[in-house]
Amino acid sequence: MDNSSSTFQVVREMRRDLDDDGREKRTGTVTSASAHIITAVIGSGVLSLSWAVAQLGWIAGPTALLLFSVITYFTSNLLADSYRTPDPVYGKRNYTYMDVVQANLGGIKVQLSGIAQYANLLGTTIGYTITASISIAAVKKSNCFHYKGHNEDCKSIYYQYMIMFGAIQIVLSQIQNFHKLSLLSMVSTMMSIAYSSIGVGLSIAKVATREHVRTSLTGVTVGVDVSGQEKIWRTFQAIGDIAFSYSFSPVLIEIQDTLKAYPPENGVMKKASLVGVTTTTMFYVLCGCVGYAAFGNNAPGNFLTSFGFYEPFWLIDFANVCIVIHLVGAYQVFAQPLFGFVEMKCKQRWATSKFVMKEHSIRGYKVNMLRLCWRTSYVMLTTVIAMIFPFFNSFLGLIGAISFYPLTVYFPIEMHLVRSNIPKFSSTWLWLKMLSFTCLVVSLVAGIGSIQGLLHELKKYQVFEAE
Template identity: 75%
Template sequence: MDAQFQKKNAYNNTASTFEVGDDGFRKNIDDDGREKRTGTLVTASAHIITAVIGSGVLSLAWAIAQLGWVAGPAVLMAFSLITYFTSTLLADSYRAPDPVSGKRNYTYMDVVQASLGGKKVQLCGIAQYVNLVGVTIGYTITASISMVAVRKSNCYHDKGHEADCKLSNYPYMMIFAAIQIVLSQIPNFHKLSWLSIVAAVMSFAYSSIGLGLSIAKVAGGGHVRTSLTGVEVGVDVTGAEKIWRTFQAIGDIAFAYAYSTVLIEIQDTLKSYPPENKVMKKASLAGVSTTTIFYVLCGCVGYAAFGNDAPGNFLTGFGFYEPFWLIDFANVCIAIHLIGAYQVFCQPLFGFFEMKCRQQWPDSKFITTEHIVNVPFCGEYYINMFRLVWRTAYVIMTAVIAMIFPFFNSFLGLIGAGSFYPLTVYFPIEMYIARAKIPRFSFTWVWLKILSWVCLVVSLVAAIGSVQGLLTDVKKYKPFETV
């Protein structure tokens, strides 16, 4: 029985029963010979919302506090417009050379290979997969902080807001890792739709709760200091701290829009008709516009509620203490959302590594053999020993790194800065220029290059600010305090 599964490719790990239609073609096989894709506008939008509305939304009140009423919303809107624009360019790259009838490209690296080739493919792979590892580490940190926040919320409710409710994040990182070890056995991205829909619902839930609590705090009165330029030099921070925090805030906002790393993999789940690029553009518009509305509301209303003293994470930093049960529910929603988001970001990495291993060792039964297991009430499930061992090892590795560097804002800023320019801006623009054969120094070429260089400068300053923030956090770090 095992032998029949050894020839399955990296993405199609389950047996299929093929039906032949009147036209002679097998009904459940796509034009590339792979299992029929079933993704729709709804599932693609859910994947995007799961990827975009992540832990980044929780730091936006802090980010707006560093930038102020003028620059804060302006930076948010700028990142939103740039992300949507470049995502439309990237969506047209899924098939090549024609965006509707060309050959499919299954990963970001495949897209770069088809459009640019050369060393840029390796550079893309490094940028993408390092970013995916970073995001999964960041989500492990954030999920554990939210789990700890539930315990701390109950502690503050029982013992008072000044109580010493210190808890270690480490046990909760291990709990999160244990859950991910199980979910990581989901064979591929195509099987994640249900998890993304659940995670998207959770993201709306906790974002809405945070927004509602901020509105209630604003309506309840009380003086908080806000300003057009954010935290004030000489009052809240020193001049140097103002600069570093501004850079870090830009990185946090960049992280809040980081989903280009998985856009191609999301598009590869879509049905062939309507054309994938058209559906993906609609999904990107729906996802980015929806998240931008939430981001502006959460960031701006959060800043209005807390002013220049806005916490780095307004649900787990205890900007709110009551009603404690609602805070608990919001943090549970965050944890559930991040359980799904972790899978959305790590599945492309899993698929790439397993594909390379199959190509390198095609005769290895340990790598290629699928074992059938009958799960009560769930039917047949396919276990691959290599997938079990390596994915488990990966989850453990991310958990260990998260335990070593459990710093929320600085880590998010560094990931956002490191991925935004190459994956969200540089490669989509370069591929569009190459595909459309835009002449050098033409108007379109010049303004696209200007956009690219401006985003490079923004990413560099954000990275510098985040590294400085990490170094500061390391100096202050106490292992048994929630960060």
Template identity: 70%
Template sequence: MAKQMQKTSMFIEQSPGDYENGDIQKNLDDDGRPKRTGTWVTASAHIITAVIGSGVLSLAWAIAQLGWVAGPAVLMAFSFITYFTSTLLADCYRAPDPVHGKRNYTYMDVVRAYLGGRKVQLCGLAQYANLVGITIGYTITASISMVAVKRSNCFHKHGHHVKCQTSNYPFMVIFACIQLVLSQIPNFDKLSWLSIVAAIMSFAYSSIGLGLSIAKVAGGEHVRTSLTGVTVGVDVSGSEKVWRTFQAIGDIAFAYAYSTVLIEIQASIFPTLHLHTNICDTIKSSPPENKSMKRASSIGVSTTTLFYVLCGLIGYAAFGNDAPGNFLTGFGFYEPFWLIDFANICIAIHLIGAYQVFAQPLFGFVEGWCSRNWPNSKFITSEHAVDVPFYGIYYLNFFRLVWRTAYVIITAVVAMIFPFFNDFLGLIGAGSFWPLTVYFPIEMHIAQSKTPKYSFRWIWLKILSWVCLVVSLIAAAGSVQGLIQSLKTYKPFQTQE
């Protein structure tokens, strides 16, 4: 048992002493893994942490490109699609039955159970490339927020006319150092406290941005807005309007990206479903994991959509067609400087937690694959108990230490090479939205429910998938064009927004 648990890198190996006095069953779930203690509350916290991220900061800019009509419509469309497909994905966690079937611990495991073949490799490529991209994007965003604190104090001290340019690089190093420590926590369930803190931070900075936008609108300052967004010939050229529209769609897609970690969240925190058949047993049965996950998805997506609509629309009303790419670091606001500082500190703290939510599944995949291929390697599989003050017993694995440290360093280096906020987020959103949020959940639902080919439900599900593919392609094109333009004007060692 210990050997099997040891091979599962996302969970700490338990020593035999942990199960003295016949408590093994009490401490394990039905699959032999340590008892999960999560609920829909902790799942909601993980989802909110994953969804309300750096994407909210670019929504005012995205709405400015799309306008009053298309902007809210695109936001609501992505919200509906994300929630709908997340419910399909939650049902696929167990196979073949959504309640009593065999657990699947990763997104790839679910695809393997329902679709198999080459689609498993395609899913893995899409999912883990997306997770890498998101962690790089969060490194960029967190460093920009840290820089914004320093710049805010500079503007307050020397005036708004001063450039106050500061390099992002030292702050990327600071962020990476923090992640080096957190990445050594091997158990996703042990990160629930970090997700709850991060969720609180996301509410804080979103609320601050929203409040400052409302104050600016209430101040009566005149800004230009329109039904169709930025105006051709005044704000942008015709081609720029098209490319920016595409990129804005990618930014909104990124803002709703969490399907990539939904299965991992569901597998790591929800305890086993216990059905009590004894008529005298008055203990209430636990709800199935899929129902708890659907409830968590409903709360998470609806909460974030409310914030997104408010931040995007009121942000556009505050800044108009000149909305900055990041409304808390692009210095649409200068005062009160201390509140701007606090909001950006909240962003940094939030992204510290969000980085781990997206990195842990990748860590687990690589470590699990290596342990399966080299089961006799002590470097890969051995756990060494270390007594850490104020923590307790920590099980140190040298492969985990080396691999996760190398990963954090590499993502920080790539972030230093491409420190472009909007363009990078749009590209990540475009690349992950169709395959991971739409295509695979729909295909697995069709396989699970045995939906007849060419039936009404089959046809509209396929239409939804193809429409989302087109949306992803045009969003990717806009983001790539934006990256090319940013590289042309790139000035190293200066703040990139």
């Protein structure tokens, strides 16, 4: 009797450490999920939104910023309700975006969602490697300009900085899974708020100098700033930049899978999305509009790394260091779902392999040979690609255009229509389809603009190489 009682006690204690699906108990909260979202959404691209607003002007620019924030929040709520099926509170958990699509739609759409998601994650981690190296180089350039003068040729080679960033990621990539990223995301969130605030503060200081800059209701002026053709391409690119800058759908389900079972995950995720999108929108509007007021139609692509400001140089340095630290965490937020997907497939395929399954304990740390080799190889691959194709950030815009529509809009809306049994051609069905079609047009337009921008960057790169 005593043995039975003690066995029952052990089983009960084990169950306390496990969730309803038998996995390690999740501990995520609104705070941690909000930090993951802000880390994923606010990138150094926030500092280029003044350029986007400059292309669109005082009316279309802020309107686009607010409109896409509302669309992103709305579709993220639809996606949050799909985490469990068939019931959003008591149904079976779906651990990845592909699992959610499989449970709600099935068929070829599952593979298409996987291609869109993992291409986005791969492209983003390569882009972050490039962007981080640019910010590190900007610190060196800032000091060069300060001590030698603003007209000096302070060129810098990025390769060594990419290698440094990759070495840091090799270490951090051994963090077991998304559930262990909370602290890193908290630090990254603080960094993103810090450099965004610095950008806004410097812009306000520039506006206060009352230096004359040209702004307009419709943005850059045809015949003065750009040609008519350039105006069209830049408008396409600006709309795309704004639309993609809010997207965190590729990692939303993985973020939701870190949350405690109670309160219900979908409710907590909706609150986190509201916090994340609201915070993001506030900084986006401030950086975009105040930056446009400061620089006018000549707004640079990034006013910290493109040196819209030269002084105070130490503050520029600090802001760029904050960007690098933020991207260190953001890389992991986007890489972990890809890491987890490959490792899950390997465990399913080679369930008896010690290389795949065995966990070694080294001074309290769990080391798995598959995790060590695969993740190290992945970081090395993204670093090498970044070094070979330093213009990849332009290509990232094209990846964003391709993946924005299916991941952020199409699949969340289609799954909601199926789950809610909304009748065809009802008023709800019609307006959701209209929203989906409108966002498809935005993606196509942005994709065209991204291709043109990529071709332009390739030409510049070829000229640079020739020199």
